[in-house]
Amino acid sequence: MLVYSSGVDVSSSALRFLAARLREHRRTLGTRWRRLSAGRQALLTLTHLRNGQPYAQLAAGFGVGTTTVYRYVTEAVELLAALAPTLAEAVRAASMKAYLILDGTLLPIDRIAADRPFYSGKHKKHGMNVQVIADPKGRLLWASPALAGAVHDVRAAREHGIIDALAQAGINCWADKGYQGAGGTVRLPYRGRWDSLSAGQQAVNRAHAKVRALVEQAIATLKSWRLLRKLRCSTTRITSLVQAVLTLHLASSD
Numbered sequence: 341m342l343v344y345s346s347g348v349d350v351s352s353s354a355l356r357f358l359a360a361r362l363r364e365h366r367r368t369l370g371t372r373w374r375r376l377s378a379g380r381q382a383l384l385t386l387t388h389l390r391n392g393q394p395y396a397q398l399a400a401g402f403g404v405g406t407t408t409v410y411r412y413v414t415e416a417v418e419l420l421a422a423l424a425p426t427l428a429e430a431v432r433a434a435s436m437k438a439y440l441i442l443d444g445t446l447l448p449i450d451r452i453a454a455d456r457p458f459y460s461g462k463h464k465k466h467g468m469n470v471q472v473i474a475d476p477k478g479r480l481l482w483a484s485p486a487l488a489g490a491v492h493d494v495r496a497a498r499e500h501g502i503i504d505a506l507a508q509a510g511i512n513c514w515a516d517k518g519y520q521g522a523g524g525t526v527r528l529p530y531r532g533r534w535d536s537l538s539a540g541q542q543a544v545n546r547a548h549a550k551v552r553a554l555v556e557q558a559i560a561t562l563k564s565w566r567l568l569r570k571l572r573c574s575t576t577r578i579t580s581l582v583q584a585v586l587t588l589h590l591a592s593s594d
Contacts, residue, residue, distance in 0.1 A: 361419055446470075458488050479593070
């Protein structure tokens with residue numbers, strides 16, 4: 341295998357944050373020596389998450405074995421996932437916002453046609469449903485644990501307790517028609533064919549669409565970590581990966 345130098349478009353603050361957490365973790369474990377320093381392990385993990393490179397390529401680039409890469413990445417991802425904010429913490433931090441925007445996204449996975457629970461009829465592909473909350477400027481605030489792609493957005497929002505949490509906090513939330521019947525403080529556009537809506541309802545829907553469109557920036561932020569664009573790992577690991585990316589994003593933003 342040929343090896344060459346490359347770059348990773350991740351902020352240095354994310355690298356410093358993860359390296360510091362890994363050093364603390366190693367001190368807690370009493371680790372004396374490892375093949376890679378905490379800084380190199382952090383870089384290895386960021387490269388995997390950002391570029392989506394397989395373990396074999398990373399092993400060649402960092403001069404370690406494939407098993408070592410898997411172990412180091414898994415350790416770092418679990419450490420980051422444990423630091424991700426809970427829904428209650430995210431809602432509390434956003435309590436001063438005028439409103440929030442809620443939407444769901446599908447993270448594609450490598451599955452066969454027999455895996456029906458993971459097949460999204462809306463997107464016509466297999467994947468995992470992740471709910472995303474953004475602020476009025478489209479900045480990513482929170483991402484939910486991953487559910488099977490066949491789960492509809494409104495059901496996912498209920499299972500995660502998003503609707504109840506927003507209602508209890510009294511925070512208005514803009515969402516699309518996929519959340520029909522959500523209730524609480526969720527604001528939806530008018531339903532029906534465009535030509536069947538009144539002029540006032542059409543104006544409301546246009547304004548609603550402009551507000552809600554900003555959530556696409558938050559979803560794009562999540563998927564800028566290329567590993568999430570096509571996941572080939574076990575579905576049981578996807579929630580940890582999403583939470584790890586959320587932690588890195590928030591750490592870089594802060």
